[in-house]
Amino acid sequence: MPSSGISFRGGSGSPEFHDVLADFKQRGCNILVTGRVSETTTNRTTMQLLGASTEERKRVLVLTDTTARYANSKLPGGTNAGDPDVWVIDWGDDERSVSGSGSMAVPETPRLTTSPEDSIRELRSDIVTAVSFFDEWADGLTPSELRLSFDSLIKPLERCDQEAVERFLRTVMALVRGVSGMAHYHLPVPTSNPVVQELTPLFDARVELRQSNGLVPEQRWHIPEYDQTTNWVQL
Template sequence: MPDGPVGASERSAFSRQLSELKRDGSNLLVVGQRSSEGHSGVCRHLLGDDCAGRHRVVAFTQGESVCGYAPDDLDADGREIVRYDADDGSGADDDLSALGADVVDAVDALEARAEGFEPGELRLCFDSLGPLFVDHEPERLFRLLHVVTSRIRQVDGMGHFHLRVDRDSDHVNLLEPLFDAVVEVRDAEAGAEQRWHLRDGDVSTDWLQL
């Protein structure tokens, strides 16, 4: 991937691929260890505003909100909430299976209410993958994400998954093949910045202000 600023051809390829991701369905892995502002900014952008026809699934594994929004901030008619509970008394494998089933069921419920989705109408935020690496074997988490990301693509949705580790982390290397792009965030003097790494075409952007 290029290390410096992208040239005209790379910018054109990047813009074209972003349009394709929105049209065809996509999943993004949002990484960065020390930028809560960056994670929140990307999350708000990818979940989008409350325009007509927007449907959202928010899944969180700790706390009572995803990083970009509290659930009550979102249109109740167009959202489904999934909470991960590792302390419900079931086994660890059952916890993970239940989480995957709950996310897929949430997508199914919204799809039924909407009588189908237009491309990009469904948005998923999964915040975050970090606790799941603590509770489960990485290979099982990989299988869970394969199921969830496949369902998002089936409905031409856009899913993003937060993982607060550095870009070169072993966790990122394991999961990256499941995703269409890795979005790296960081804090800078002028504010939070993002850098996109697209798998298709091996294109990376320079750091861009959020």
């Protein structure tokens, strides 16, 4: 995501925002994206965080709030779900399907009747499979080459208790950091929602989105490590 025009609001003793972002890209990071905005704005944020199609990226798209047929609306221009470097995981209500990379596609299989805890463990397993495949295919991923997008945490939080979701997130986050990748997880609720404050400490950063009265959508970043928040800038 472009960092032009983004800076921390006052304070001293912390690096510049663009240096923090560069460090995230080098060592890997997990980002929580919050705020109630339009689907168009959410998709635009996802596209930016997944990286431009001109860059060498391996993209994993985890869908919990929509189905795989809409995957292309979340991918950067020039990229589509059928590309060999894109892996789509569909965690729908009635069926669970995984679209692998290129010819490695796995056929859709009916969702078995399982507990919410078993279901989220299956989702974790699917994510591990996707990341491991790309890491092996690339013979070791370079920093920020892996980009993972989790389209909504709402359904996991509704189906499972928060403690189980936090355990799930810690595992996925460790996996992403292990290959120096960048992952973002949408939580489309207002900042005032208690779950935002409860989950934020798990993440390296939180991107807050806002959009009101048809105005241009804006973003600001919160970096817990430095106790810093940036100015609002156009998305």
